[in-house]
Amino acid sequence: MRAMTQDAYGVPEEVLRLDDVDRPSVKDGEVLVRVRAAAVSGSDWHILRGLPYAARPVVGLRRPRNKVPGLELAGTVEAIGAGVTSVEVGDEVFGWCSGAFCEYVAVPEGQVTVKPANLTPEQAAAVPIAGFTALQAVRDAGRVRVGQKVLVLGASGCVGTYAVQLAKHYGAEVTAVCGAAKAGMVADLGADHVxxxxxxxxxxSGFDVVVDLFGNPSLRTLKRLLKPGGTVALVGGTGGRWFMGVDRWLRAVLAAPFLGIKARPLVHEDRLDDLVLLRELIEAGAVAPVLDRTYPLDQAAAAIEDVRRGRVRGHAVVTP
Incomplete structure (x- = not known):
């Protein structure tokens, strides 16, 4: 089968190549999925570069442990292993995995579920990880509720588009910050102010919750934006190659009590129950993925670079 592979860390156009590799066999408790679409996110660029360095004991010290990148997918179940009961051959599914930039991938049963009936595979592939991150930022870290004022920084990206919609779903008045060229799209998602x-x-100022998807505002800026006792949900971050902003999270947590605010860093968790909830919200019309561009599999490097440079509104996917 065809797959995008990498043997070393580096920029996507230098280390990614289209290869023929063995089609995976399905083991007990696994589902073999024929990949129809795989989402592209900023995380793919960092993983390809081997960043942050602090993560290399997990992803591979000198070279990637997993040669095939890609973390989110939608496709069709081709085979199931012993013990699998939640899906059947022929089901259209979506979920998360390791190594989605290929034609077939074996995925643990607990990482896929039937895709939303009202989405194409391309749209469904853009849901899992960005959806998890936004849901957990708004619901869990921000604890957004009816009547609150919420500020979303970075509202036009893959996570931000979901954060805007989810904050509205939970009853907030949403102010979204993004580039002027993407303002109309963000307003269409339900933002009250762009x-x-x-x-x-x-x-x-006077926001109850700030969802910070940039990692750029200073803590004193966040204090000015928030009402006393307000909450900042710190998602992602920018910074040095070693920790990519995690050190800023620590400073925020330590300083927040003295600034009169709450700082809640978020490292999202991949959860099947959250994926099912997102499916229900999508089928109910409360949330929708924003799919901007699709790329053939052999243009995965270009897709990753376009996402990194902010050329994409919402999501991009590759289509094996």
């Missing part, structure tokens, strides 16, 4: 990040710092 601000251009290039127009200067946000001057509004």
């Amino acid at each position: 601000l251009d990040h290039a127009a200067g710092p946000v001057t509004a």
Whole structure:
């Protein structure tokens, strides 16, 4: 079968190549999925580069342990292993895995479920990890509830588009910050107010929750944006190659009590029950993925670079 593979860390266009590899066999408790679409996110660029360095004991010290990148997929069940009961051959599924940039992948049963009936495979592939991250930022870290004022920084990206919709679903008044070219799209998602990040710092204040998808605002800026006792959900981050902003999370947690705010860093968890909840919200019309572009499998490097440079509104996917 065809797969995008890498043998070394580096920039995508230098280390990714299209290869013929063995089709995986399905083991007990696994599902063999024929991949129809695999989502692309900023995480793919970092993983290809082997960043942050602190993660290399897990992903591979000198070279990637997993030669095939890609973390999210949608496709059709081709075979099931012994003990699998939740899906059947022929089901259209979506979920998360290790190594989605290929034609077939074996996935543990607990990492896939039947895809939303109202989505194409391309749209469904764009749901799992970005959806988990936004849901856990809004519901768990931010604890957003009816009547609150929520500020989403980075609202036009793959996580931000879900964060806007989920904050609205939980009853908040949402102010979204993004580039001017993407403002209309973000407004269509339900944002009550849309601000251009290039127009200067946000001057509004009194927010109950800030969902920070940039990792850029200083803690004193966050204090100015938030009402006393307000919460910042710190998602992702920017910083040095070793920790990629995790050190900022630690500073935020330590400083927050002295600033009169709450700082809640988020490292998302891949959860099947959250994937099922997202499916229900999508089928009910409360949430929808924003799919901007599709790429053939052999253009995965270009897709990753376009996402990294902010050329994509919402999501991009590759289609084996």
